[in-house]
Amino acid sequence: NNIIEIDEVVKEFNDNKVILPLSLSIYSGEFLTILGPSGCGKTTLLRMIAGFEEPSSGVIKLNGGVVNNLPPYKRDMNLVFQHYALFPHMNVEKNIQFGLKMKGISLAEQKTRAEEAMKLTQLTEFRNRKPHQLSGGQQQRVAIARAIVNNPKVLLLDEPLGALDFKLRKDLQRELKNLQRELGITFIYVTHDQEEAMSMSDRIVVMNNGKIEQIGTPKEIYQNPASKFVASFIGENNYFHKDDQLIAVRPENIKISQSPVGKHKGIIKDIEFVGTLNKIYIEIKGEENTVIVYQMPDQSNLSRNEEVYIHWKLEDEVIM
Numbered sequence: 336n337n338i339i340e341i342d343e344v345v346k347e348f349n350d351n352k353v354i355l356p357l358s359l360s361i362y363s364g365e366f367l368t369i370l371g372p373s374g375c376g377k378t379t380l381l382r383m384i385a386g387f388e389e390p391s392s393g394v395i396k397l398n399g400g401v402v403n404n405l406p407p408y409k410r411d412m413n414l415v416f417q418h419y420a421l422f423p424h425m426n427v428e429k430n431i432q433f434g435l436k437m438k439g440i441s442l443a444e445q446k447t448r449a450e451e452a453m454k455l456t457q458l459t460e461f462r463n464r465k466p467h468q469l470s471g472g473q474q475q476r477v478a479i480a481r482a483i484v485n486n487p488k489v490l491l492l493d494e495p496l497g498a499l500d501f502k503l504r505k506d507l508q509r510e511l512k513n514l515q516r517e518l519g520i521t522f523i524y525v526t527h528d529q530e531e532a533m534s535m536s537d538r539i540v541v542m543n544n545g546k547i548e549q550i551g552t553p554k555e556i557y558q559n560p561a562s563k564f565v566a567s568f569i570g571e572n573n574y575f576h577k578d579d580q581l582i583a584v585r586p587e588n589i590k591i592s593q594s595p596v597g598k599h600k601g602i603i604k605d606i607e608f609v610g611t612l613n614k615i616y617i618e619i620k621g622e623e624n625t626v627i628v629y630q631m632p633d634q635s636n637l638s639r640n641e642e643v644y645i646h647w648k649l650e651d652e653v654i655m
């Protein structure tokens with residue numbers, strides 16, 4: 336049930352390998368997110384899937400057939416970017432119909448399909464507006480509507496919400512997730528924002544330096560990071576050396592005690608109130624990194640420069 340198979344794909348630009356041998360199976364109908372820091376090769380990978388770049392070696396299959404050098408328009412996919420280019424002189428409805436018109440689809444069908452796409456993206460009431468009369472979020476909805484009106488099998492989205500402010504981004508994340516559920520098509524979503532990836536995806540592919548670090552559900556990746564890179568990139572983590580091993584403990588799993596418990600004694604350096612949680616920074620003797628602990632504010636009667644002990648349950652340790 337794999338719609339896309341990527342097998343040992345490499346991409347070089349002028350002898351510079353930006354994708355190292357990379358293999359990945361993408362399931363039909365899933366919301367898959369490619370997550371990683373800027374420059375790790377996310378866009379390059381997406382552009383190869385879409386057909387705008389050809390792999391230097393390796394194979395990309397779509398529905399079982401090799402598509403390495405099949406042009407984008409023959410792939411039944413659509414790509415949405417952060418910097419969408421809408422036609423400034425056309426209203427919302429015409430912008431959405433345009434691609435269908437170019438394909439020679441009848442005006443009646445153009446209208447029916449644009450109607451449906453506007454409904455799905457909550458644009459119906461703005462149908463007669465020109466792009467400059469829309470907010471950033473509404474413009475991005477038009478870009479998405481323009482892509483889904485083609486009924487693609489796969490929708491590729493390259494940091495589509497990157498230019499929007501926090502609140503709008505949160506709203507559109509939920510809308511996109513709902514849209515994907517409703518349409519049942521495969522979404523391949525690129526972001527460098529781990530929170531965005533965690534909240535939207537069925538599976539996440541964590542990339543670093545042209546390679547896959549881990550593939551898994553948000554929960555698997557959070558609870559069982561496969562490498563220190565993943566453990567630090569997805570949420571926050573604390574590291575401790577124990578019996579020649581490096582272990583990671585999440586900030587919400589560390590308990591603070593004002594009376595002596597265990598062997599980690601420290602000093603509270605800072606307490607920050609971050610929304611629903613207090614974030615407490617503790618310096619531990621003999622450990623080089625400051626430990627971060629999350630606590631519910633109402634549990635907390637701690638103060639700066641106080642001496643405390645930290646401990647955690649064995650089951651909350653992850654060995655790196």
Ligand code: ADP
Pocket residue numbers: 348349353371372373374375376377378379380
């Ligand atoms: P990301 O999307 O994760 O930020 P990119 O895929 O855009 O990363 O880029 C990965 C690396 O490939 C970067 O070092 C970038 O400079 C390089 N790169 C991307 N496209 C080209 C190109 N057309 N020519 C040369 N180098 C490129």
Ligand code: MG
Pocket residue numbers: 377378379
């Ligand atoms: Mg990119």
